[in-house]
Amino acid sequence: MNKVVFVTGATSGIGRSCAFRFARSGYHVIIAGRRADRLAEVEAELKTKFDVQVYSMVLDVRNREEVNLAIEKIPVQFSNIDVLINNAGLALDLSAFNDANQDDWDRMIDTNVKGLLNVSKAVVPIFIQQGRGHIINIGSIAGREVYPKGNVYCASKAAVDSISKAMRMDLLQYAIKVTQIAPGAVETEFSLVRFNGDEERANAVYKGFEPLHPDDVAEVAYYAASLPPHVNINDLLLMPTAQAAATQIHRE
DSSP: OOOEEEEESTTSHHHHHHHHHHHHTTOEEEEEESOHHHHHHHHHHHHHHSSSOEEEEEOOTTOHHHHHHHHHTOOGGGOSOOEEEEOOOOOOOOOOGGGOOHHHHHHHIIIIIIIHHHHHHHHHHHHHHHTOEEEEEEOOGGGTSOOTTOHHHHHHHHHHHHHHHHHHHHTGGGTEEEEEEEESOBOSSHHHHHTTTOHHHHHHHTTTSOOBOHHHHHHHHHHHHHSOTTOOOOEEEEOOTTEEETTEEOOO
């Protein structure tokens, strides 16, 4: 019987790569994201490339009722979820605390923190009933090291770190694994979103060095999920070779 992976934020970047990496190894895939057109493209490509089943959910993880209803409606062939990858997240702007837009703060907290909580809370009962399950939370180096003008984004990723630790303790009795993967610089749409579509500013973030690629993070997520039942990677900090810390990157 094929295993099932559920990936949030699956329309691009790390989430999309995770969906493809797990499908390549025979997992049936549940993909969730806000952009219906992108979701349809990912679903079609997965079905073309791999002999697996794919179920798409147009979903805003910030909306608790929407999340609960969507998970209740998952078809029976996908209902025994083995791995949940909480990837949906974003950064908005790079402003000093006193200059920041509070609407941006709300959106980051609602997506990066509440979204992860909403989806996990809805999936955990499935894991408890099965007596197994694996939650993989995509954190960030920003959750370990605060950097100038990172304020609330860094705080939201620090929350992912704390929530991952708390989940691991609270769910221990149910044999549910919890892994946090915290990447450094990854070249995705992350900076394009952060800088509101400013390509020049976004591209400058990755100039002069080779950052991580989404497939690199997906490979690590798959490795963590493929370990024997008695083995769990609690926490993993993943960096490009050219990066030593959040603000320390060697550029050519």
